[in-house]
Amino acid sequence: MTATVRPAEPALRAAGLDPLRFAWNLLTNVKFALVLVGTAAFAGLVGVVFPQVPGPMRANPAARSAWLQLREQDYGRFTGTLDYLGIFDVFHTAWFNGLWALIIVAVTVCTISRFRPTLRSVQSPTKVVGDAYFDHAHHRAAFSHAGGVDAVEDLLRSRRFRVERVRETPEAAYLFAERFAWSQYGTFLSHLALLLLLVGALLTRFVGFDRTFVLAEATPAAPVFDSPGPGQLFVRLVDAYRGKDTSGNIVDFHSDLEVRKGDRVVTCTATVNDPCTAFGYKIHQAAFFNDVARLRITDSTGRVVYDNVLDFDSQSVAVPILRVTAADGSVLFDQSLPQMDTDPGQSPGREDDVALSALSFPSSPGSTDVANYGVAWRVRDNELKLAVNAPGATPEELKVGQALALNGYRIEYRGVDSIPAIRVNDMPGAITDDHAAAVQMPVDRDGKPYLFVYGVDEDNLVLQPGRPVTGSHGFTYTFGDRVEASGISVKRDPGGMFIWIAVGAAIVGLAITFYIPRRRLWVKVEAGRTMMAGVAERTTRFSRELRLMGQALGAEDALLPGDLFEP
Amino acid sequence: MTEPSSPALPDERPQRRREYTGPGSTLGLAALIILVVGLGVWFFEFRDDGASGAASGYGVVALAPADNPTGKPPAAEEGRAAPNFRLATPDGGAAGLADYRGKFVLLNFWASWCGPCRAEAPELQAFADAQRSRPFVVLGVNQQESASDATAFARDFDLSYPLVLDRDGGVSQAYRVGRGLPVSFLLSPEGVILKVYIGQISRDDLDRLVKDYLAG
Numbered sequence: 001m002t003a004t005v006r007p008a009e010p011a012l013r014a015a016g017l018d019p020l021r022f023a024w025n026l027l028t029n030v031k032f033a034l035v036l037v038g039t040a041a042f043a044g045l046v047g048v049v050f051p052q053v054p055g056p057m058r059a060n061p062a063a064r065s066a067w068l069q070l071r072e073q074d075y076g077r078f079t080g081t082l083d084y085l086g087i088f089d090v091f092h093t094a095w096f097n098g099l100w101a102l103i104i105v106a107v108t109v110c111t112i113s114r115f116r117p118t119l120r121s122v123q124s125p126t127k128v129v130g131d132a133y134f135d136h137a138h139h140r141a142a143f144s145h146a147g148g149v150d151a152v153e154d155l156l157r158s159r160r161f162r163v164e165r166v167r168e169t170p171e172a173a174y175l176f177a178e179r180f181a182w183s184q185y186g187t188f189l190s191h192l193a194l195l196l197l198l199v200g201a202l203l204t205r206f207v208g209f210d211r212t213f214v215l216a217e218a219t220p221a222a223p224v225f226d227s228p229g230p231g232q233l234f235v236r237l238v239d240a241y242r243g244k245d246t247s248g249n250i251v252d253f254h255s256d257l258e259v260r261k262g263d264r265v266v267t268c269t270a271t272v273n274d275p276c277t278a279f280g281y282k283i284h285q286a287a288f289f290n291d292v293a294r295l296r297i298t299d300s301t302g303r304v305v306y307d308n309v310l311d312f313d314s315q316s317v318a319v320p321i322l323r324v325t326a327a328d329g330s331v332l333f334d335q336s337l338p339q340m341d342t343d344p345g346q347s348p349g350r351e352d353d354v355a356l357s358a359l360s361f362p363s364s365p366g367s368t369d370v371a372n373y374g375v376a377w378r379v380r381d382n383e384l385k386l387a388v389n390a391p392g393a394t395p396e397e398l399k400v401g402q403a404l405a406l407n408g409y410r411i412e413y414r415g416v417d418s419i420p421a422i423r424v425n426d427m428p429g430a431i432t433d434d435h436a437a438a439v440q441m442p443v444d445r446d447g448k449p450y451l452f453v454y455g456v457d458e459d460n461l462v463l464q465p466g467r468p469v470t471g472s473h474g475f476t477y478t479f480g481d482r483v484e485a486s487g488i489s490v491k492r493d494p495g496g497m498f499i500w501i502a503v504g505a506a507i508v509g510l511a512i513t514f515y516i517p518r519r520r521l522w523v524k525v526e527a528g529r530t531m532m533a534g535v536a537e538r539t540t541r542f543s544r545e546l547r548l549m550g551q552a553l554g555a556e557d558a559l560l561p562g563d564l565f566e567p
Numbered sequence: 568m569t570e571p572s573s574p575a576l577p578d579e580r581p582q583r584r585r586e587y588t589g590p591g592s593t594l595g596l597a598a599l600i601i602l603v604v605g606l607g608v609w610f611f612e613f614r615d616d617g618a619s620g621a622a623s624g625y626g627v628v629a630l631a632p633a634d635n636p637t638g639k640p641p642a643a644e645e646g647r648a649a650p651n652f653r654l655a656t657p658d659g660g661a662a663g664l665a666d667y668r669g670k671f672v673l674l675n676f677w678a679s680w681c682g683p684c685r686a687e688a689p690e691l692q693a694f695a696d697a698q699r700s701r702p703f704v705v706l707g708v709n710q711q712e713s714a715s716d717a718t719a720f721a722r723d724f725d726l727s728y729p730l731v732l733d734r735d736g737g738v739s740q741a742y743r744v745g746r747g748l749p750v751s752f753l754l755s756p757e758g759v760i761l762k763v764y765i766g767q768i769s770r771d772d773l774d775r776l777v778k779d780y781l782a783g
Contacts (some may be wrong), residue, residue, distance in 0.1 A: 020590045220680040223746055228740060264737070307723060308686070
């Protein structure tokens with residue numbers, strides 16, 4: 001006997017502490033995988049139950065600190081500890097992301113570790129078993145029939161088994177038969193699906209993009225990303241469209257867009273469900289606004305000092321709709337009355353605020369003489385109640401639907417309108433202390449929008465589309481017109497394809513695993529007796545299936561009581 | 568055919584995990600696959616497509632050590648040398664920061680889509696006019712818009728101070744200016760950043776600028 005010199009093993013391995021082996025064993029351990037997934041699920045639950053720092057505040061230390069101070073009302077002295085542990089920002093903590101990285105490594109290692117054994121099992125199955133196996137296999141049957149080994153082979157082939165005669169002795173012939181060998185890959189496919197799901201989720205989380213913003217017609221193209229660079233996209237709203245059917249029902253929203261990246265431009269149309277695709281991004285119509293006004297102001301030298309869109313952003317004010325008719329029945333005024341000022345009343349709240357305005361109309365049809373009346377309204381008892389003031393007359397409070405006669409005019413309070421209204425800071429020419437002006441956009445009796453501006457001049461300004469008005473301070477105000485705007489959603493989800501493939505792979509993999517089990521069958525055919533033993537995963541009645549094969553071969557001793565009973 | 572001495576028993580659990588056989592053939596394969604997938608994601612999602620303005624000769628330009636009085640690399644911070652650049656102008660010419668060496672420069676990053684920039688532009692033009700006799704210039708850097716957009720903006724607001732076009736956003740990146748426009752940097756005649764103005768520059772800011780730097 002020759003003495004052999006074994007190579008020295010690393011100290012760790014000699015001591016049984018090989019870290020790579022340990023890592024392998026850990027990462028391929030199903031229990032460890034379950035612990036990881038369970039921990040991640042629990043962490044996700046923590047992130048849902050505990051309030052999380054809002055995204056925009058995350059990068060702003062002052063805002064974040066203020067947000068945490070608010071949390072102290074609920075969590076008291078534990079607030080600091082919870083914050084230190086990342087409980088208020090679970091999904092962005094290093095430990096949470098590290099946990100998922102570990103899960104990905106574990107799933108990858110698990111999947112890979114099963115691939116080669118699976119491949120070997122399918123490609124090179126054990127075809128020869130010892131005789132004892134026919135006596136001890138979990139699924140087995142023995143019966144006597146005519147026809148010998150050829151009959152058995154024919155039967156198995158008729159049942160789509162791949163049959164191989166693997167051994168023959170004078171006393172017996174040994175067969176190996178197999179069906180659905182490929183279904184062994186089903187479990188592997190399920191593992192692969194899980195891996196693809198994780199990759200897809202990671203891509204969505206770190207590479208995906210989703211931003212919604214508002215674009216108005218007649219405004220320059222707006223950038224999509226926060227950071228400038230060669231990849232920056234610009235989107236311009238060429239036309240926002242709201243289609244209506246003959247009954248006035250809205251049937252279609254779409255936006256004609258121009259998307260630019262560098263010098264390349266793509267023009268397309270986006271709807272809510274049919275996005276346009278440009279430079280790898282999908283652009284959906286997310287909303288539609290028609291309460292946007294274009295206002296341009298020039299100074300006395302003609303230089304533009306203000307040129308912007310006023311996005312009323314759903315802000316509005318409730319105003320009365322009045323109709324004034326002369327004694328001969330001619331209509332002198334029939335539209336919403338914009339609010340000009342507010343009397344704040346005595347209370348610091350708004351409950352006793354009174355809106356003030358002036359009702360001006362031609363004293364007769366076609367006349368340049370104007371009749372003026374003061375009008376005030378306030379909300380009382382959940383109703384907008386109106387009073388018209390005239391010299392020498394006692395103000396009378398009107399409810400919607402009521403009318404009063406005044407100096408030969410009939411003033412009818414027809415209803416309440418909600419008109420777009422916004423306060424504009426730093427409005428050139430503003431005479432208020434805070435340099436702000438109030439702008440409303442009612443429609444006239446012909447349905448055309450106009451701007452009503454107060455706070456920029458001693459007189460209020462009424463701006464008709466395209467007709468400049470110069471105030472006493474020398475500024476000229478031009479209402480471009482009401483423009484339409486769209487909420488535009490720009491999205492990119494590179495993980496989406498992976499997730500769809502993963503879902504498909506998971507369904508196919510699980511279906512194969514559970515509904516198409518691989519069947520392996522070893523058969524020993526002696527002169528007067530045939531013995532079958534087999535493996536069919538997730539098939540509890542495979543023995544019965546073997547006995548039914550015996551019956552099909554003509555054996556009278558194959559079946560056991562109950563075999564023919566179908567559950 | 569001879570009977571094998573010890574026939575194998577069928578593997579009842581064929582998908583059993585593979586035993587550890589060494590780092591290369593077990594963990595190594597997993598590491599290789601993770602690496603390949605990672606490289607694939609980087610290649611398709613994060614790789615710079617190389618479409619920068621450097622190829623056209625415009626963009627950030629290295630600052631000669633002799634032109635850097637701070638001794639530190641240029642950075643968009645107060646007290647550091649301003650990142651040097653050369654960019655196209657809307658009329659097809661070129662201009663760079665070096666052209667204004669010896670003057671105070673109010674470097675104003677703007678875009679026509681930016682509301683505060685529109686509000687700020689008349690104020691800046693008036694200020695530039697008022698400081699014409701002093702060694703001072705407003706230099707507007709348009710962020711990633713076309714020459715026609717910049718020209719239309721300048722025409723609308725009657726701007727006469729110089730404008731340059733940061734077409735690929737490289738200079739904006741160097742100055743760490745994102746979508747949050749406008750942002751302005753006051754540079755000393757030596758090219759050192761004296762002050763950073765985030766957002767619309769106010770009348771008070773400009774008055775203080777005169778008092779602190781130009782009035783003397």
